[in-house]
Amino acid sequence: MYCVNCGTKLTDRFLEHEGMIPYCKKCGEYRFPTFSVACSMIVLSPDKNRVLLIKQYGRDRNILVAGYISKGENAEHAAAREIKEEIGLSVSELHFNESSYYERTNTLMLNFWCVAESDDLSNTNYEIDHAEWYTLDEARENIVHGSLAEKFLLAFLDK
Numbered sequence: 001m002y003c004v005n006c007g008t009k010l011t012d013r014f015l016e017h018e019g020m021i022p023y024c025k026k027c028g029e030y031r032f033p034t035f036s037v038a039c040s041m042i043v044l045s046p047d048k049n050r051v052l053l054i055k056q057y058g059r060d061r062n063i064l065v066a067g068y069i070s071k072g073e074n075a076e077h078a079a080a081r082e083i084k085e086e087i088g089l090s091v092s093e094l095h096f097n098e099s100s101y102y103e104r105t106n107t108l109m110l111n112f113w114c115v116a117e118s119d120d121l122s123n124t125n126y127e128i129d130h131a132e133w134y135t136l137d138e139a140r141e142n143i144v145h146g147s148l149a150e151k152f153l154l155a156f157l158d159k
């Protein structure tokens with residue numbers, strides 16, 4: 001690992017309460033490991049009786065709307081922005097549900113639930129192959145099993 005600021009090779013150094021942390025001797029600063037941050041959303045219909053599941057990337061499996069959080073953007077804004085961009089819907093009542101680190105893409109995923117202001121799915125963008133409302137029980141069955149999306153959805157439904 002190299003310093004993000006000056007490119008010097010980092011060496012591990014002990015930091016109280018943290019353990020061994022990469023350190024840049026030139027900058028005199030600890031450089032904590034970096035990772036991406038993304039958000040995924042459980043979007044409920046206006047009557048809160050249905051959940052939005054989508055299919056993407058040519059894969060026949062139902063997932064949640066998700067996207068990376070831009071540098072300088074807060075997570076709540078990113079969550080609402082992604083839903084607007086990909087589904088064409090505005091949302092209200094955005095609440096934090098759960099988070100989980102996803103090793104394969106080195107991403108911390110923050111999951112929110114929110115309520116769409118309309119159930120119109122005619123304005124999805126090119127990134128969405130298919131979008132559909134499912135009742136809460138149907139969503140439980142139809143979300144791709146063994147995924148982070150399923151873990152978030154079940155945690156929400158079981159609350």
Ligand SMILES: [Zn+2]
Nearest residue numbers: 003006024027
């Ligand atoms: Zn440095």
